Amino acid sequence: MDPNNSFAFRKLLSIYNCIFLFTYLATQTVSQHPKFKSCEPKNCGAGPNISYPFWLPQEQESFCGYPNFMLNCSDKGAVLAISNDVYIIKNISYANNSLLVANAAVYEESCPTPLHNINLDRTPFTISPGYTNISFFYNCTSKPKDNYSLYNLSCATNSTHYSFVGFHLEEIEMRSNYSLNSCHDFANAPIHTCEDIGSLLGENYREVLKMGFLMNWTAHNCSTCERSGGRCGFENNEFICFCRDRPRPKSCDAGTSLNVGRKVAIGLGASIGTLVIMLIAFFFWYRRKKRQYESIFSRSIKSVPSSKAHTEKRSSYNGAHLFSYEELEEATNNFDKTRELGDGGFGTVYYGKLPDGLEVAVKRLYENNYKRLEQFLNEVDILTPLRHQNLVLLHGCTSRDSRELLLVYQYIPNGTxxxxxxxxxxxxxxxxxxxxxxxxxxxxxxxxxxxxxxxxxxxxxxxxxxxxxxxxxxxxxxxxxxxxxxxxxxxxxxxxxxxxxxxxxxxxxxxxxxxxxxxxxxxxxxxxxxxxxxxxxxxxxxxxxxxxxxxxxxxxxxxxxxxxxxxxxxxxxxxxxxxxxxxxxxxxxxxxxxxxxxxxxxxxxxxxxxxxxxxxxxxxxxxxSPSDDVGLLKSGPIPPSPDTVTVTWISTSSTPHASV
Missing domain, CATH: 1.10.510.10 (Transferase(Phosphotransferase) domain 1)
Structure with missing residues (x-):
């Protein structure tokens, strides 16, 4: 190993050891009770935080919430199972003991309709005031003559049976002299009462149902425990407050809170100390690497008096022709904005024309810093020895002593x-x-x-x-x-x-x-x-x-x-x-x-x-041929590799420029 690299490696290893030691001590100082840690709020992706009285069996222990408040994660976020249906949790208000939910069935692609009445008997939930029911009728042998407040469900209707949605069961029977016994199934769904709900329902009942409805819950108040720094739970059929040091009946007492605060302060101080050490170490490492790169670049370029452009032009770096800054400034008309071809990941590209008539694309790298120098060296090192009919040709560059770092490519006139x-x-x-x-x-x-x-x-x-x-x-x-x-x-x-x-x-x-x-x-x-x-x-x-x-x-x-x-x-x-x-x-x-x-x-x-x-x-x-093999994609899935490997897919990316 190169001595300089070995030295840098040993220094970095020492820094890593220090960081590990500080982090370990800080972690031990602010150690937490396992049940306090277990009941940390979780979520399902971008959804609301899940905490007492709710709990996620995949992420939390059962003592973190009430038995009837168990939620699950799905591809649509957190969901709550009630009776035979699943409801998507759109929002939770712990301050008001309420949650906004929507029936998961209305998110289905084929025929998004609720199939059952919501039954909240023997649950801790109630529907908030301000909601009314709409009724879904399925597989009816006839349809009402009066279409007042009725909307056809085309996805559930065929040539012999009708399905529709509407308000007020009694009014449908009275106004239309219609017997609901002609329908095989029906289900009620709560929606918010507002003036234009009828027109909204007619336009898109699915979107109306997706708005969801508000439910309230009843559970032991958690605010006292939370204010004392604890996390609420339910164990052995009684409420309990999990504190950092141990579980308590109602709240974490002042003595414990003070002790925990002191521990947190110590841990925070240790973390800040670690951060300072990391920043100092990074600063010295950055300076050293910058000098190293500049030294390498300087040794690689022949000694050239920067005041003599004709001498600089006869020089080279790793085989790349060296241009003077003045020469490229003139070629691009002082880097005229009208000659900009585009912005690359590390600089702006300009159209230029050299004195001998050669058209070029000049990349002017962004601010002068270590990263910029590194990218400059990288591009020169890679492109100079490469010659291929389908790779852009590097004509040359400026020297490190030039006012700016510039790369000169062949000009490709037809864009990207x-x-x-x-x-x-x-x-x-x-x-x-x-x-x-x-x-x-x-x-x-x-x-x-x-x-x-x-x-x-x-x-x-x-x-x-x-x-x-x-x-x-x-x-x-x-x-x-x-x-x-x-x-x-x-x-x-x-x-x-x-x-x-x-x-x-x-x-x-x-x-x-x-x-x-x-x-x-x-x-x-x-x-x-x-x-x-x-x-x-x-x-x-x-x-x-x-x-x-x-x-x-x-x-x-x-x-x-x-x-x-x-x-x-x-x-x-x-x-x-x-x-x-x-x-x-x-x-x-x-x-x-x-x-x-x-x-x-x-x-x-x-x-x-x-x-x-x-x-x-x-x-x-x-x-x-009796069968057309051009139906490659219609006859079955494409083999995902040249060897026709079967793959189970799991769903899981610089700015463009015009020339270089």
Whole structure:
């Protein structure tokens, strides 16, 4: 190990030991009684806090609440079971002993209607004043002649039986001379009484029921215990106050509260001391690393008199041509705002023209700091030795002694793939499927080349895929890239990247592999198919992330709803076959577990095979075949990997710029 790195490692290890010791002592100082700890308020996701008299069996012990107040967590939040129905907890007011609930049945997709009357007998709950019942009638052999305050339930009605909803059972029978005995089932549901409830019900009874209704409960008052610093519970059929040191009948006494306060103060002091030590240690580590990087950079650049631009231009850093600041300032017309091409993750990009007529894109990095220098070095180190027809070319950079750190790239005139799919250059039909297929192949080729060179891009997205006038690909923006060793499987890093493209496994364990690029490329493939952005908050909340939306569409055999209509999916046989195959490949790339994703080399191989297939011959075979195999997604789920691995899905993402 390098002596400097070894020294830094030993220092960091010492700091970690100190932090651990302080944290352990602070924890021991403010030790808590197990039952006090067990009854800490919990919640189900973003829902209300759950505490006495309620309790969650998955998170808390039964003594934290009353037996009849048990709640459960579901995908819709906390729920309460009453009789044969389940009610979603929308809000809890512990001050007023009330909770707002809605019948979970009305959230069902097929026919959202309550099936039973709410029965609060032998429960601690009552419905608050100000609510009235609406009645649901099911499977009636006839319907009332007078439709006063009646609304049809089309989802529960067929050619022989009727279902409807309305107010006031007695009034329905009296006004319409109608016998409710003709209905097989009926159920009442409480709703809030307001002037326009009738019109609301007619427009959308489901939304009216989703508003819920208020219930009150009866239980032992908890305020005295809570004010004394305790947590309420119910054990051995009696109320009990769990204090930090031990359980008590009603409240935690003053002596204990004082003792606990003293302990908390000691623990807080220890925590603040730990924080100060961490900040001091980080400050010295930061300064040392900054000097180390500056020293490395200085030694790597030949000694150049900064006042002589022609001498600086003849110099180089790691093979990259060194430009003078003045030369690039002139090329960009003093970094004129009208020449801005876009904002990258670490700087603004400008159009420039050198004295010899060469058009360039000049990236001007943001504020001068250690992180900026690190990204500058990273991009130069990675791009300088790389030469590939689908990677943007780095012409050079300025020296560290220059007024600003600038990177000079080849200028790509036709914008980014994002511009053409859903940006300012997007036009229906302007980017046919054959062109999109070629873009996919060339992008995969560039990424496979990077991975073969032990480089992970880390920020693959359509705004980093540049297009020339012939729509040939140039992959750009290596500010986040990292060289990864060949003898390890991952490199731990801080979370970086662009929302909508980031490997979900990377967010969970902060482990970086080449499969992170594969996941991001899967999102790019879906963008090519759909012409939709990776993230769009105007879409339905379950479809804000394009990857989630695509997975749902593919798994439900609804690919046609995802495809850009201008691609001829319904009319062009070859396009339809290729789009289906690319969607299958994207599905494989978007697997949550990185082990189930193909390598970039395999992705490239599959894309080339899809592109080169003779679809005219296949079409002739399909016409003569009794079954059309183009129904790949309609006949069953797509195999989620090249080896047709069966996967159980678990639902679980820099700013774009125009040139580099």
């Amino acid at each position: 793939l994002a511009d053409h799919l859903h940006g300012e250059r997007a036009m229906p039909g302007a980017l046919p499927w054959s062109t999109r297929m070629n873009i996919a192949v060339e992008t995969a080729c560039a990424l496979a080349f990077l991975h073969a060179s032990d480089i992970v891009h880390r920020d693959v997205k359509t705004s980093n895929i540049l297009l020339d006038n012939n729509f040939c690909v140039k992959v750009a923006d290596f500010g986040l890239s990292r060289l990864f060793p060949t003898d390890v499987t991952h490199v731990s890093t801080a979370p970086q990247g662009t929302p909508g493209y980031v490997d979900p496994e990377y967010h969970q364990c902060y482990q970086l592999t080449d499969k992170s690029d594969v996941y991001s490329f899967g999102v790019v493939l879906i963008e090519l198919i759909s012409s939709m952005p990776a993230v769009d908050i105007s879409r339905h909340r379950h479809e804000i992330n394009l990857s989630t939306m695509a997975i749902n569409k593919i798994q439900s055999n609804s690919l046609n709803e995802l495809v850009d209509p201008s691609l001829g999916f319904e009319s062009d046989y070859a396009a339809r076959k290729m789009i289906r195959a690319v969607a299958e490949l994207a599905f494989q790339c978007l697997q949550n577990a990185k082990e189930l994703r193909p390598s970039m080399e395999k992705v490239l191989e599959i894309l080339k095979e899809i592109q080169s297939r003779d679809y005219n011959a296949e079409k002739a075979v399909d016409i003569n």
